[in-house]
Amino acid sequence: MVQEISLSLEETNKLRISIGLKPISVEAAETAPSTTTKEAPLTSESKPELTIEETNRLRASLGLKPIPLEEAASLVEAPIGENKPTNDDQVKLRLLDAKERLKRKGKTLLDDDQEVSQDDWLANLGIPAPKKAKTSKKVSPSHDLSGVKIGHNARELADVDGEIFTLKDSDLLEEENGELNNEELIRQAKLKKDLREKKMADNIKFNGRSYKFEDSEDEETERVLQELVVTGSTIKIPEKTTEIPKERDNKIALGSLFDDDVDAEKVEPVKMKKLKKRPKMKLKLNSRSATINNEELGMKTVELQSFDDSVGDEEAQLQEMISNRIKFKQSKRSKLTPEQIANDVVLSKRWELENQLEGELYANNTVYNDIADFLNSLTGSVLEVPEEDDYDEIKTETLASTTSIKKEVDVPQTQDEAKEETKLEEAGEESVAPDSTPTFNKGLASTLNFLKSRKIIDASTQQQQHESKMRREAAKEAELLRIKISIEERLLKEEFELDKAFLNLPKAERAEVLERALDQRLREKNIISDAPARGKYAQKSQSSRLDSYNPQVKLSYKDDTGVELDTKGAFKYLSHQFHGVGPGNSKVEKKLKKVKEERESTSETII
Amino acid sequence: MIEVLVNDRLGKKVKVKCLESDTIGDLKKMLSLQLGTSYDKLILKKGYSVYKDHISLDDYEIHDGFNFELYYG
Numbered sequence: 001m002v003q004e005i006s007l008s009l010e011e012t013n014k015l016r017i018s019i020g021l022k023p024i025s026v027e028a029a030e031t032a033p034s035t036t037t038k039e040a041p042l043t044s045e046s047k048p049e050l051t052i053e054e055t056n057r058l059r060a061s062l063g064l065k066p067i068p069l070e071e072a073a074s075l076v077e078a079p080i081g082e083n084k085p086t087n088d089d090q091v092k093l094r095l096l097d098a099k100e101r102l103k104r105k106g107k108t109l110l111d112d113d114q115e116v117s118q119d120d121w122l123a124n125l126g127i128p129a130p131k132k133a134k135t136s137k138k139v140s141p142s143h144d145l146s147g148v149k150i151g152h153n154a155r156e157l158a159d160v161d162g163e164i165f166t167l168k169d170s171d172l173l174e175e176e177n178g179e180l181n182n183e184e185l186i187r188q189a190k191l192k193k194d195l196r197e198k199k200m201a202d203n204i205k206f207n208g209r210s211y212k213f214e215d216s217e218d219e220e221t222e223r224v225l226q227e228l229v230v231t232g233s234t235i236k237i238p239e240k241t242t243e244i245p246k247e248r249d250n251k252i253a254l255g256s257l258f259d260d261d262v263d264a265e266k267v268e269p270v271k272m273k274k275l276k277k278r279p280k281m282k283l284k285l286n287s288r289s290a291t292i293n294n295e296e297l298g299m300k301t302v303e304l305q306s307f308d309d310s311v312g313d314e315e316a317q318l319q320e321m322i323s324n325r326i327k328f329k330q331s332k333r334s335k336l337t338p339e340q341i342a343n344d345v346v347l348s349k350r351w352e353l354e355n356q357l358e359g360e361l362y363a364n365n366t367v368y369n370d371i372a373d374f375l376n377s378l379t380g381s382v383l384e385v386p387e388e389d390d391y392d393e394i395k396t397e398t399l400a401s402t403t404s405i406k407k408e409v410d411v412p413q414t415q416d417e418a419k420e421e422t423k424l425e426e427a428g429e430e431s432v433a434p435d436s437t438p439t440f441n442k443g444l445a446s447t448l449n450f451l452k453s454r455k456i457i458d459a460s461t462q463q464q465q466h467e468s469k470m471r472r473e474a475a476k477e478a479e480l481l482r483i484k485i486s487i488e489e490r491l492l493k494e495e496f497e498l499d500k501a502f503l504n505l506p507k508a509e510r511a512e513v514l515e516r517a518l519d520q521r522l523r524e525k526n527i528i529s530d531a532p533a534r535g536k537y538a539q540k541s542q543s544s545r546l547d548s549y550n551p552q553v554k555l556s557y558k559d560d561t562g563v564e565l566d567t568k569g570a571f572k573y574l575s576h577q578f579h580g581v582g583p584g585n586s587k588v589e590k591k592l593k594k595v596k597e598e599r600e601s602t603s604e605t606i607i
Numbered sequence: 608m609i610e611v612l613v614n615d616r617l618g619k620k621v622k623v624k625c626l627e628s629d630t631i632g633d634l635k636k637m638l639s640l641q642l643g644t645s646y647d648k649l650i651l652k653k654g655y656s657v658y659k660d661h662i663s664l665d666d667y668e669i670h671d672g673f674n675f676e677l678y679y680g
Contacts, residue, residue: 002614002618002619003618004621004622005620005621005622005641005642006621007624012624012637015637018640019637019640021629021636021637022626024624024625025608028608
């Protein structure tokens with residue numbers, strides 16, 4: 001699993017040089033405590049492994065249970081993997097069992113004993129010793145062995161061929177007959193047990209539960225089998241090994257016991273199941289596809305619902321129609337060619353220009369008043385120059401008691417004119433006129449001058465006059481431009497109406513072509529310019545336009561509750577919004593309370 | 608020369624030969640060549656202590672067979 005990488009010295013040196021580090025010298029590598037051959041040099045050299053005796057001594061000094069020597073040896077001798085029985089092992093076991101059985105049938109331990117009779121030992125004096133030695137291995141007095149338990153099962157015994165069985169150590173006072181054991185087998189059993197325990201411990205560690213082992217059944221059987229008893233000279237071994245094939249046979253037999261009909265019955269439900277399953281799957285698929293369809297044609301379903309819900313509801317229908325149209329338009333727009341988009345842009349520019357001009361016309365809500373304009377123009381040109389003469393004349397009039405009839409006739413005439421044009425001012429004039437007795441023999445100008453001197457009409461300053469003049473000029477320009485455009489449009493239309501090719505086009509295209517041509521012509525005639533004017537002229541025009549622009553702006557910030565905020569508060573509010581934080585609940589509550597109180601107090605004062 | 612082990616516990620265990628006079632940065636460079644990861648992305652740790660690039664292995668008293676924990680930054 002773990003990918004372990006280690007490079008040789010040459011390779012590392014190459015890499016080091018490529019990085020710019022100095023290479024590791026070969027001598028240094030040789031003198032180094034570790035070499036590439038050793039896996040864990042530190043542990044092997046600086047701390048050599050302790051022997052079992054040493055570890056045991058240490059363990060004893062620590063008060064721990066010493067490690068048994070046998071176990072350690074077995075651990076060394078038999079690795080974990082070898083103890084697991086495989087199929088081959090089982091076959092071997094069976095073979096060995098069969099062999100043993102054959103042997104036992106031919107000869108028993110007792111038979112051997114009978115052959116070697118103890119009584120006529122003198123006759124057997126000449127018989128060579130090795131036979132005895134052979135028997136000594138197997139033979140032990142029959143009466144001694146009878147009833148003795150064997151501490152191993154058949155399998156284990158099958159493994160052990162020609163091994164020595166020893167009597168287990170037991171107390172002298174015990175009444176039991178004793179137990180025959182094989183050291184090798186005991187060791188293996190112990191090892192197995194340890195492994196099992198280890199596994200159990202691991203399981204408990206990882207899952208927090210103790211699982212029943214798969215081998216638990218085997219264990220039980222082993223326990224049963226462990227109590228083998230030596231009867232006479234033979235060891236009765238229940239043929240456990242044969243049971244395994246029996247079970248298999250049973251299975252087969254059970255299978256074969258069923259008739260064809262039964263089989264058919266058995267198969268049928270399976271088929272039914274399959275049949276049942278299939279429709280289910282199909283249904284599922286259908287439902288899925290249905291949902292997908294719904295998702296895909298979401299619009300349709302919505303339409304149907306709306307129809308069902310409100311048949312007479314015209315509003316919903318209208319909205320749907322509108323939304324559909326918008327969608328249709330949008331889809332159409334997406335299909336536009338770049339040329340068409342460019343045309344659209346040009347058109348929109350022109351419209352913007354026209355709108356701008358219109359806006360300038362009605363900027364600052366100024367209404368073009370003919371009378372005011374006329375009067376203002378009079379002040380500039382007529383009133384200021386003959387002022388002194390007027391006064392002289394008035395003086396002369398006041399001084400001279402006799403006045404000419406002509407002059408008297410003129411005054412009411414002028415008064416009438418003034419009446420016609422400025423009704424409001426007339427009242428003031430009448431109220432004031434008798435006191436100072438002015439003469440209005442110079443027409444409207446004198447009247448206006450008089451009114452201004454009496455402060456009935458606000459005398460506009462030079463700057464105001466200039467501004468208003470500018471505005472008027474701009475409005476005039478805009479009007480002129482519009483007129484020009486409209487003239488060009490009309491001319492173009494007339495031209496196009498004569499063209500048959502144009503008339504053959506569909507309506508929508510006709511409008512498009514017309515717009516395009518108009519735009520082109522306007523540009524040719526320099527009525528509108530595509531690019532904004534540059535250089536000092538542009539600056540001039542811009543600045544001149546902005547001369548009259550003097551909007552009075554007052555910024556006011558309000559919070560959620562509608563309370564007006566000062567600059568600091570507004571900054572705080574904005575920053576809170578931006579960073580997604582805000583004051584705590586208690587602060588907010590306090591603020592709300594304050595606002596409520598303030599409102600209440602104001603309402604009380606109003607009442 | 609010493610040989611140190613670097614384990615990222617994600618399937619990579621690298622043995623790197625280096626000199627004690629090398630800095631941790633040099634070691635990281637060597638490692639990056641062997642692992643294929645940029646050296647500035649490597650973090651060498653042992654327990655909770657992070658090894659700094661400019662200090663040499665000798666200063667850290669890193670001996671042969673030392674085990675580094677490797678993290679990716």
